[in-house]
Amino acid sequence: MPKNIVCFGELLLRLGAPGHERLLQTPRLDVVVGGAEANVAVALAQLGHAAAMVSVVPDNALGVATVGELRRHGVDVAAVHTGAGRQGLYFLATGAMHRASEVLYDRAQSAFALASASGYDWPRLLAGADLLHLSGVTPALGAETAAAAIAAARVARTAGVQVSFDGNYRAKLWAAWDSDPPVVLRQLFAEADIAFADHRDIELVLGQTTSGDSREQRIEAAARQAFGAFPHLQRIVTTLRTQHSVDHHELGAMMVTRDGGVHRTTDYTLTAIVDRIGTGDAFAAGVLHGLSSAMTDADALHFGLAAACLKHSEPGDFSRANQMEIEAVMAGTGFDVRR
Incomplete structure (x- = not known):
């Protein structure tokens, strides 16, 4: 049954070096919209929930673009307001092999950071x-x-x-x-x-x-x-990641419940990773979807892990995976071309 879910956090623009370049190795940056809570809202909207975002953005073209991108992905943005300040940014240089990825934040004095808590x-x-x-x-x-x-x-x-x-x-x-x-x-x-x-x-x-x-x-x-x-x-949930290189990981997950339950998935092998950013948010959204859909704790954990694995294959911060795609990963049937 779809749930009404509210996410509160900052909407960001991510400026990433192309491919596996270092920042400004060439004079170009690729721009996508993201933010931890926004990523969860988008993923839940793709899974059929009524996801709403609460945030503050600047009253300029950058703020308009970030809000429009969430709206395009089915998130209710009626509670995203404008305020004094700038657009929050972060810069990403995606690593490769044994060179780690690097994130630089540029969020000081953003409209969201400056907004009064009383507002x-x-x-x-x-x-x-x-x-x-x-x-x-x-x-x-x-x-x-x-x-x-x-x-x-x-x-x-x-x-x-x-x-x-x-x-x-x-x-x-x-x-x-x-x-x-x-x-x-x-x-x-x-x-x-x-x-x-x-x-x-x-x-x-x-x-x-x-x-x-x-x-x-x-x-x-x-x-x-x-x-x-x-x-x-009631529940503590986490992914379990082992990194062999920047683009070769093993990923599992674990849930511990107040009533004594302990659930541990088997690990997925992830090679040729496209984009790791937002995978934890896809995991959280998948677990929340599973629990709200009356899955068992173990099944909800597996669903979240499969959602996280899929996100590694998709560029950008958002997970756009639907339930059928995630269940195909769970069943091990996701590789055939869909015609």
Whole structure:
């Protein structure tokens, strides 16, 4: 059954070096629209949900273009308003083989970052919503965006709207202002029903270390600590990535639930990766779709992983995969030409 899902975050323009070039190796940049929460909204809209975006953009051609791109992909942009400031940007140089990709943020003084937290009427914006999706990128942008994200999560909790939170820790963004990430993030985890996070995110928030002989054991131990600290939290979900080179990965996923469930997928082998950006957002959208469609936890996890795998094959920030394509990956039947 389609759900009404509200996503709150900044709309960005990505300026990428062509192919695998370094930034400005040649005088050209390819432009696409993105942003963590916008990526989730687009992916959910492709899967049939009523996805709405709450954001602020500048009143100029760049703001118009970003909003228009979300609208073109089926996202409700009625709650995207204009404000003083500039368009948020980031620059990408996609790596290859053993040269890592590089992201440069240019988001200071953006319209979204400058918008007052008091300017969002959350009871009205969340009226009729089934779920609110937030990420750790938004509070990393400054005190106002942090306050706005916390207010949104608290109003959602009071109104009975489920809260999805993706940790998405971005150290470069937090370092740009006088921030205290654990204090801020702890308030968002406290309102979440589902958190997309691994043991490192949880250790940061709780100020505790976890032990275990494997990555999976550390994630499970950290999840148990998080369930003890945050009574509303029901599920911790994360991808598990092993990188052999920039364009050859193994990708799996894991979910730990408050009732004691632990689910671990098998890994997919990803070679000749086209674009890694937005794959975590495609994963989150896929898991949320699965859970809202009454899939079992294990099936929802597998659906999210398949969605993430597909996103690796698609350039740009957005995942445009539909349910049939994702299920074909799950079934191992996705390679034949569709005629």
